[in-house]
Amino acid sequence: MTGGAEHQAHARYEPGPAAGPAVTGAVAGSAVPLALVLGHVWQYAVLAAAGLWLLALRRGVVSALLAAGGVGLVAALAGLPVG
Structure with a gap:
């Protein structure tokens, strides 16, 4: 996870089809339920x-x-x- 941080930042701002929204959604999708408990x-x-x-x-x-x-x-x- 820590080794891919620069790739995740690049994916978020890459124009065109990229995995950025999926990565951001996955992080939020796991962090929010954990914070709620x-x-x-x-x-x-x-x-x-x-x-x-x-x-x-x-x-x-x-x-x-x-x-x-x-x-x-x-x-x-x-x-x-x-x-």
Whole structure:
């Protein structure tokens, strides 16, 4: 996934028939249902921080996923509800 980022960006802006809309739809089609199943307030804070990391600071997806997973692990070890 991370290795194909430049190809996905190219596909989105390529004139003519391209896979850009399908790629964008696939990402939104998986991200939206996952965001809708968040059940605890702290999870929304992690989602907001990841959005800021990715969109405003334009940082990497892998680092955002690792950080979110780390926060989830710390939250679970601290006794916060995770399920």
